[in-house]
Amino acid sequence: MGHQGHAAHHAKVKVDHHAKLAEAMKQRLKVEELEENIDELEDVVEDVFPILMFTVIISTLILIVFLIRMYIKYSVNNPSKNKIDGKTVLITGGTSGLGKATALELAKRNARVLITGREKVIVEAVARNIRKKTGNQHVNALHLDLGNLRNIREFAEDFNRNEKSLHVLINNAAYMGPKSATDDGLERAFAVNYLGHFYLTHLLTEKMKKNAPSRIINVVSDAYVKGNLDFDDLALNKGYDVFGAYARSKYAQMIFNLECHRRLFAHCVWSFAVHPGACNTELLRNYPGLMGNVLRVFSRVMFKPPEDGCQTIVYCAVADKLRDASGKIFANCKVIKTNDRVKDRNVGIQLWSTSAQLCGFECDVPCEDEEVAVNKTEEATTEDKKEQ
Ligand SMILES: NC(=O)c1ccc[n+]([C@@H]2O[C@H](COP(=O)([O-])OP(=O)(O)OC[C@H]3O[C@@H](n4cnc5c(N)ncnc54)[C@H](OP(=O)(O)O)[C@@H]3O)[C@@H](O)[C@H]2O)c1
Structure with missing residues (x-):
C-alpha cells in the first residue's frame, strides 16, 4: 500500500x-x-x-x-305475621330505641299498647305519634320511673285498678352509664334494668295470671355472660365499670327470667328473654369519655336500626306455639343456648328473696317445685290451646 x-x-x-x-x-x-x-x-x-x-x-x-x-x-326475619287484636301489651321504656319501635310494630298488629316513660310530655308525644302513624287509637302513655320503688308500687296500683287486662309485659327499659344511685340508694343499672322490673312484674303477676295464657318478655343482652353477681356487694363498692354494671344487671335479668318460668309456667304465664342484637339506639347516650364517643359513632354506622332489632321482641309477643320455649332466650326469632351459670337454682332463689327484701315485701310467690309445676302444666294445656 x-x-x-x-x-x-x-x-x-x-x-x-x-x-x-x-x-x-x-x-x-x-x-x-x-x-x-x-x-x-x-x-x-x-x-x-x-x-x-x-x-x-x-x-x-x-x-x-x-x-x-x-x-x-x-339477619332478623320475623316469621310470624300474627295480629293480636284486643290483647293488652305494656312496654317499659317506650320513649326511644327498641321500646318505641316495638310499640309501633305492635300497634300495627292491632294490640292495645301501653308505653311508659319518665317524662310525661315525651311519652305522650310518642304515643300520639304512633296513633297517628298506625291509625290504632288504643296506644296510651303512662308515667313510670323504674329507679323509684315507690313510683313502681303506685304505678302498679293504678294499673291494677284501671286496666282490665294485661296479656304481654315487656320489661325493656334500661340504663347504661357512670356509677350513680337511684332515689332508693341502689346502684342504677341493677335497680332500673333488673330490680324495677322484678318489682313491677311481681305487682302485675295476679293480673297476668287472670289473663293467661300471658307472656313476660325480658329484654336482655348477650352481655349477660360477662356479668357477675356478688350478693355482698350489690352497690358495686369494690369497683365499678360501665359495661360490668350493665352486664351484671342483664345477668340478673336472665336468672329472673328463668325463675319466672319456674314459678309462673304452671299458671300459663310464659317467660321469654330476648337478646335484640347490637342496635342503633340511645342506650350509649350516658357512656362516658372518649370510649363513649367512639362507641356512639360506631353504633350509628354499624348497628342495625331499632325497627329490625325489635323483631325478636315482637315475635315473642305474637308468635304461636311458644309455650315450650318458656324460660329460654331468643335471638333473631330463634331460641339460643342459655349459659349454664344462669341455671343454678340456688342462685335463682337467693336472687328472688334478696330482691323481695330490697323491694320490701315477703317472698310470697311460692318457689314451686318443678315437678309440681310440670304436672300443673298438663292441666293448663287446655287453656294454652285457646291461643294456638
Ligand atoms: N341497643 C342495643 O344495642 C342493645 C343490645 C342488647 C340489648 N339491648 C336492650 O334493649 C333494651 C332497650 O334499650 P335501647 O337500646 O332501646 O335503649 P334506649 O334507646 O336508651 O331506651 C331505653 C329506654 O329506657 C328508658 N329508661 C331509662 N331509664 C329509665 C328509668 N329509670 N325508668 C324508666 N325508664 C327508663 C328510657 O326512657 P326515658 O329516658 O325517656 O325515661 C328509654 O325509653 C334494654 O333493655 C337494653 O339493655 C339493647
Missing part, C-alpha cells in the same frame, strides 16, 4: 470512529432521555400512590361496612 493508500485508510478509520462516536452519543442521549422519563414517572407514582392507596382502603372499608350492615339488617 502506497502513501496515498495509507492516507485513505486512515481517513476511513477516522470517519468510522466519528460515526461510532456519534452513534454512541445518540444512544447516550436516548438513555438519558429514558432515565429522565423514568424519574418523571417515579415522581408521578410517588404523588399518586398515597391517593390511590387511600382510595383503595376507603373503598374496602365502605364495602365491609356495607356488607356487615346488610348482614345485620337482614
Whole structure:
C-alpha cells in the first residue's frame, strides 16, 4: 500500500470512529432521555400512590361496612305475621330505641299498647305519634320511673285498678352509664334494668295470671355472660365499670327470667328473654369519655336500626306455639343456648328473696317445685290451646 493508500485508510478509520462516536452519543442521549422519563414517572407514582392507596382502603372499608350492615339488617326475619287484636301489651321504656319501635310494630298488629316513660310530655308525644302513624287509637302513655320503688308500687296500683287486662309485659327499659344511685340508694343499672322490673312484674303477676295464657318478655343482652353477681356487694363498692354494671344487671335479668318460668309456667304465664342484637339506639347516650364517643359513632354506622332489632321482641309477643320455649332466650326469632351459670337454682332463689327484701315485701310467690309445676302444666294445656 502506497502513501496515498495509507492516507485513505486512515481517513476511513477516522470517519468510522466519528460515526461510532456519534452513534454512541445518540444512544447516550436516548438513555438519558429514558432515565429522565423514568424519574418523571417515579415522581408521578410517588404523588399518586398515597391517593390511590387511600382510595383503595376507603373503598374496602365502605364495602365491609356495607356488607356487615346488610348482614345485620337482614339477619332478623320475623316469621310470624300474627295480629293480636284486643290483647293488652305494656312496654317499659317506650320513649326511644327498641321500646318505641316495638310499640309501633305492635300497634300495627292491632294490640292495645301501653308505653311508659319518665317524662310525661315525651311519652305522650310518642304515643300520639304512633296513633297517628298506625291509625290504632288504643296506644296510651303512662308515667313510670323504674329507679323509684315507690313510683313502681303506685304505678302498679293504678294499673291494677284501671286496666282490665294485661296479656304481654315487656320489661325493656334500661340504663347504661357512670356509677350513680337511684332515689332508693341502689346502684342504677341493677335497680332500673333488673330490680324495677322484678318489682313491677311481681305487682302485675295476679293480673297476668287472670289473663293467661300471658307472656313476660325480658329484654336482655348477650352481655349477660360477662356479668357477675356478688350478693355482698350489690352497690358495686369494690369497683365499678360501665359495661360490668350493665352486664351484671342483664345477668340478673336472665336468672329472673328463668325463675319466672319456674314459678309462673304452671299458671300459663310464659317467660321469654330476648337478646335484640347490637342496635342503633340511645342506650350509649350516658357512656362516658372518649370510649363513649367512639362507641356512639360506631353504633350509628354499624348497628342495625331499632325497627329490625325489635323483631325478636315482637315475635315473642305474637308468635304461636311458644309455650315450650318458656324460660329460654331468643335471638333473631330463634331460641339460643342459655349459659349454664344462669341455671343454678340456688342462685335463682337467693336472687328472688334478696330482691323481695330490697323491694320490701315477703317472698310470697311460692318457689314451686318443678315437678309440681310440670304436672300443673298438663292441666293448663287446655287453656294454652285457646291461643294456638
Ligand atoms: N341497643 C342495643 O344495642 C342493645 C343490645 C342488647 C340489648 N339491648 C336492650 O334493649 C333494651 C332497650 O334499650 P335501647 O337500646 O332501646 O335503649 P334506649 O334507646 O336508651 O331506651 C331505653 C329506654 O329506657 C328508658 N329508661 C331509662 N331509664 C329509665 C328509668 N329509670 N325508668 C324508666 N325508664 C327508663 C328510657 O326512657 P326515658 O329516658 O325517656 O325515661 C328509654 O325509653 C334494654 O333493655 C337494653 O339493655 C339493647
